[in-house]
Amino acid sequence: MKIGLFGYGKMGKMIENLAVERGHEISARIDVENKEIDFSSFDIAIDFSTPDSAFQNITSCFQHGIPVISGTTGWLENFDKAVSICNQNNTGFIYASNFSLGVNIFFELNAQLARMMAQLEQYNVSMEEIHHTQKVDAPSGTAITLAEGIMANTPYKSWKLDENGEDIVSIHSKREGSVPGTHIIDYSSEVDSIEIKHTAHNRKGFALGAVLAAEWLIGKKGVYTMKDVLNLS
Numbered sequence: 001m002k003i004g005l006f007g008y009g010k011m012g013k014m015i016e017n018l019a020v021e022r023g024h025e026i027s028a029r030i031d032v033e034n035k036e037i038d039f040s041s042f043d044i045a046i047d048f049s050t051p052d053s054a055f056q057n058i059t060s061c062f063q064h065g066i067p068v069i070s071g072t073t074g075w076l077e078n079f080d081k082a083v084s085i086c087n088q089n090n091t092g093f094i095y096a097s098n099f100s101l102g103v104n105i106f107f108e109l110n111a112q113l114a115r116m117m118a119q120l121e122q123y124n125v126s127m128e129e130i131h132h133t134q135k136v137d138a139p140s141g142t143a144i145t146l147a148e149g150i151m152a153n154t155p156y157k158s159w160k161l162d163e164n165g166e167d168i169v170s171i172h173s174k175r176e177g178s179v180p181g182t183h184i185i186d187y188s189s190e191v192d193s194i195e196i197k198h199t200a201h202n203r204k205g206f207a208l209g210a211v212l213a214a215e216w217l218i219g220k221k222g223v224y225t226m227k228d229v230l231n232l233s
């Protein structure tokens with residue numbers, strides 16, 4: 001597979017290493033210093049760029065018929081538009097706030113726990129996410145996906161950053177050193193607490209998941225999720 005990398009930062013470089021190990025070629029590296037794009041040089045694009053540039057990167061690929069794997073967070077107000085442009089151009093798209101196998105299992109566990117807690121009014125849910133100090137968006141995309149998983153399975157109606165309230169999933173974002181990504185969900189009552197936690201030890205799991213998603217998507221049309229790739233429930 002010939003891959004075009006959009007964003008050649010921490011994730012772009014890690015994906016390059018893993019993709020080459022798996023026999024793929026990186027035929028384009030697009031970043032702020034290199035914005036010349038030869039769309040005929042790659043079969044699929046993998047975008048780990050910035051919230052401000054992701055939509056433009058992704059949709060310019062669709063307009064050239066190139067399928068896209070997107071891991072960039074913080075641009076989802078334009079997600080539905082991106083999906084329409086993908087479908088208009090009859091190509092393929094997978095977005096995931098987190099590509100790691102562990103977090104995708106954690107998403108399932110979160111939904112299952114939420115279903116069990118849904119009727120227990122004595123418990124109040126909150127979330128903490130911890131990331132490195134270079135992260136530009138808060139809360140993390142993963143925390144938003146987890147909050148949506150809780151809201152889909154309980155009476156909680158919205159999520160908010162650092163705000164408490166009866167119907168609110170309260171998310172607290174911490175930025176510390178070089179932490180790759182930690183997410184903790186806590187249900188607390190007056191008498192006890194239940195916590196589930198995922199800790200990424202490094203970025204390899206995210207990168208491997210993105211390359212596996214690209215291998216799975218190539219040759220397909222339409223919009224998919226990591227649930228499809230990993231065959232989860």
Ligand SMILES: NC(=O)C1=CN([C@@H]2O[C@H](COP(=O)(O)OP(=O)(O)OC[C@H]3O[C@@H](n4cnc5c(N)ncnc54)[C@H](O)[C@@H]3O)[C@@H](O)[C@H]2O)C=CC1
Nearest residue numbers: 007008009010011031048049053071072073097098099206
């Ligand atoms: N979905 C997932 O599994 C994961 C998602 N992420 C997300 O991926 C994104 C990138 O993360 P990192 O690599 O850690 O950040 P990074 O800051 O190390 O890399 C981002 C790169 O994008 C480049 N960039 C800026 N404007 C650009 C443009 N117009 N076109 C192409 N590239 C451009 C920057 O120069 C930089 O090299 C973030 O949104 C982060 O939240 C990070 C890890 C896992």
Ligand SMILES: O=C(O)C1=N[C@H](C(=O)O)C[C@H](O)C1
Nearest residue numbers: 073097098135140141142181
């Ligand atoms: O910026 C990061 O580093 C990460 N971003 C993603 C997110 O916002 O959830 C995924 C992972 O937690 C690392």
